[in-house]
Amino acid sequence: MRQLGIGELAKRVGMRPSALRYYESVGLLPSAERAAGRRVYPVATVRRLALVKMAQRSGFTLAEIRALLDAGADRGATRQWRALAERKLPELDLFIRQTQMLRDAVADCLACGCMNFDTCGLLAEDGPGSRPGEGPTTPGDEA
Incomplete structure (x- = not known):
């Protein structure tokens, strides 16, 4: 070998x-x-x-991976893998959603074209990334 x-x-x-x-x-x-x-x-x-x-x-954590590898090819390994995978899927779905949001934010910044973090409207407190009800919503509403 x-x-x-x-x-x-x-x-x-x-x-x-x-x-x-x-x-x-x-x-x-x-x-x-x-x-x-x-x-x-x-x-x-x-x-x-x-x-x-x-x-x-x-x-998967190293401990989870080790447990799967230690179980080998027996029937318990298949059940263990299924249980771990079923618990992991919601975490992966959340990660995908968060990553897509980050990707969209980067794309929005590129589309904006200003490339100036100090003056970019996307990054302003009352810009598209702000929470509803926070900050001014129309010009002239500033205190």
């Missing part, structure tokens, strides 16, 4: 070797074998790390 040194594995998955050592210390990766005193990992570790990275991007 082909094995990868820690440097080669790190390069393949776009991580630092120190991150791989950390993942090993917290149980996300099994203990590496040693060859001539150096850590070596089976090629299948690339797939495991891809799963870890995907789960992290989805908002």
Whole structure:
């Protein structure tokens, strides 16, 4: 079976070797074998790390990911994954809504064209981003 040194594995998955050592210390990766005193990992570790990275991007904690990986391929793992995924979906939906709002705000700033934070109407206290009922609503309402 082909094995990868820690440097080669790190390069393949776009991580630092120190991150791989950390993942090993917290149980996300099994203990590496040693060859001539150096850590070596089976090629299948690339797939495991891809799963870890995907789960992290989805908002799962390292503890949750470790629990899923520890459960392995048994029937309990499928139920555990389903339960975690069902709890995570509302969090992801909220994140998507918040990210879309941020994207829209950036697009509005670009469309405004003023590129001046001091005078931009979008950033004014009574501008489009202000809360209803706060601040003046029409010219001349200022105190």
